[in-house]
Amino acid sequence: MSFFPPEPAYAHGAPTRTAVLLCNLGTPDAPTPAALRRYLGQFLADHRVVEIPQPLWWLILHGVILRTRPAKSAAKYRSIWTPEGSPLAVWTEKQAKLLLGWLGEAGAPVLVRHAMRYGNPSIASQLDTLKLEGATRILILPLYPQYSATTTASVFDAVYTWAARTRAIPELRFVNHYHDHPGYIDALAKKVLAHWQQHGQGEQLVMSFHGVPERTLHLGDPYHCEARKTARLLGERLGLNDTQMRVTFQSRFGKAKWLQPYTEPTLIELARAGVRRVDVICPGFTSDCLETLEEINQEAREAFLRAGGEQFHYIECLNDSPAWITALSDIAQQHLAGWPLQSANPGLREASRERAQTCGARN
Ligand SMILES: C=CC1=C(C)c2cc3[nH]c(cc4nc(cc5[nH]c(cc1n2)c(C)c5CCC(=O)O)C(CCC(=O)O)=C4C)c(C)c3C=C
Numbered sequence: 218m219s220f221f222p223p224e225p226a227y228a229h230g231a232p233t234r235t236a237v238l239l240c241n242l243g244t245p246d247a248p249t250p251a252a253l254r255r256y257l258g259q260f261l262a263d264h265r266v267v268e269i270p271q272p273l274w275w276l277i278l279h280g281v282i283l284r285t286r287p288a289k290s291a292a293k294y295r296s297i298w299t300p301e302g303s304p305l306a307v308w309t310e311k312q313a314k315l316l317l318g319w320l321g322e323a324g325a326p327v328l329v330r331h332a333m334r335y336g337n338p339s340i341a342s343q344l345d346t347l348k349l350e351g352a353t354r355i356l357i358l359p360l361y362p363q364y365s366a367t368t369t370a371s372v373f374d375a376v377y378t379w380a381a382r383t384r385a386i387p388e389l390r391f392v393n394h395y396h397d398h399p400g401y402i403d404a405l406a407k408k409v410l411a412h413w414q415q416h417g418q419g420e421q422l423v424m425s426f427h428g429v430p431e432r433t434l435h436l437g438d439p440y441h442c443e444a445r446k447t448a449r450l451l452g453e454r455l456g457l458n459d460t461q462m463r464v465t466f467q468s469r470f471g472k473a474k475w476l477q478p479y480t481e482p483t484l485i486e487l488a489r490a491g492v493r494r495v496d497v498i499c500p501g502f503t504s505d506c507l508e509t510l511e512e513i514n515q516e517a518r519e520a521f522l523r524a525g526g527e528q529f530h531y532i533e534c535l536n537d538s539p540a541w542i543t544a545l546s547d548i549a550q551q552h553l554a555g556w557p558l559q560s561a562n563p564g565l566r567e568a569s570r571e572r573a574q575t576c577g578a579r580n
């Protein structure tokens with residue numbers, strides 16, 4: 218019995234192929250309590266996401282959270298679900314298709330696929346598929362511009378876990394972050410400018426990032442600083458001064474202190490201080506999803522208007538914007554530099570000719 222499951226051998230002398238795997242968070246398969254239980258069960262059991270020690274966390278997760286949250290979350294997902302599925306899944310798949318076109322256009326015939334850290338298609342299944350398609354070099358590109366151990370590192374964990382059960386591991390490269398990449402900042406700025414062109418400019422631009430527990434900042438997670446830098450660069454690019462913009466953190470989970478200021482209380486405070494119109498963008502999310510469409514565009518909007526605000530303008534995520542796909546392609550190409558994108562690799566053919574005598578492969 219082998220320790221590693223059998224896998225198809227790379228064909229000796231076959232062309233080497235390079236691939237890009239876009240990795241996003243994941244989303245439930247359906248807006249139902251059962252699908253939410255599966256999704257949240259996998260997501261919240263990840264020690265990168267919740268650092269409460271076992272077995273205490275297991276008891277809370279299975280005893281309390283997975284009994285109550287799935288039904289509540291399913292109702293929220295139903296309010297944003299589309300005929301094609303969950304927005305996060307729809308946009309991520311589209312980004313992979315468009316990126317393939319972009320990289321192909323630039324004369325680089327690479328494979329492009331997308332995977333989800335939680336749910337489907339899983340990172341392991343897409344890496345297996347890429348291997349079957351002949352990928353010998355794979356660039357792991359998380360769809361998180363800001364590095365966080367809760368997201369980026371967790372994607373890397375999933376890749377390492379797959380590699381640990383794989384015999385012939387492709388060459389791997391990892392993109393840690395691109396929070397200050399000029400193409401990413403430009404794509405965000407274009408979204409804001411297009412909105413302003415159509416609707417005029419609000420009194421305040423609120424840039425709302427997903428939060429993380431505050432203690433992760435003190436433990437060395439660079440997420441907070443990277444989010445602040447993205448916001449500063451976007452503000453500079455738009456010519457905003459400090460009084461015209463706010464950086465806030467949303468999606469708090471649990472009772473611990475998370476990064477502050479929190480988004481919704483800030484919006485309420487602004488409305489009470491007499492700000493009539495806010496424009497809100499979520500620069501850390503590359504696709505619209507539950508956290509932007511429901512939490513911001515529904516819940517936060519309602520809170521702002523209830524507190525006396527008059528106009529709440531939500532600026533959608535990068536999604537399939539051409540400037541964003543161009544940025545993704547630039548980021549991918551910078552990290553692919555030095556890797557032959559597709560080659561017959563004569564060196565491999567020579568080596569395999571020798572090996573053919575013992576393994577029977579025909580060259
Ligand atoms: C429990 C702690 C959580 C941490 C830490 C966290 C970090 C984090 N998350 C994103 C991006 C997304 N999160 C989304 C949903 C979501 N996030 C949490 C919890 C934590 N996230 C939960 C429980 C959920 C599920 C929704 C719910 O039941 O309320 C999403 C949306 C997914 C979708 O299907 O649309 C995204 C995207 C980042 C970037 C981040 C750290 C920087």
Ligand SMILES: [Fe+2]
Pocket residue numbers: 427468
């Ligand atoms: Fe989250």
Ligand SMILES: [Fe+2]
Pocket residue numbers: 441442443445
């Ligand atoms: Fe910081």
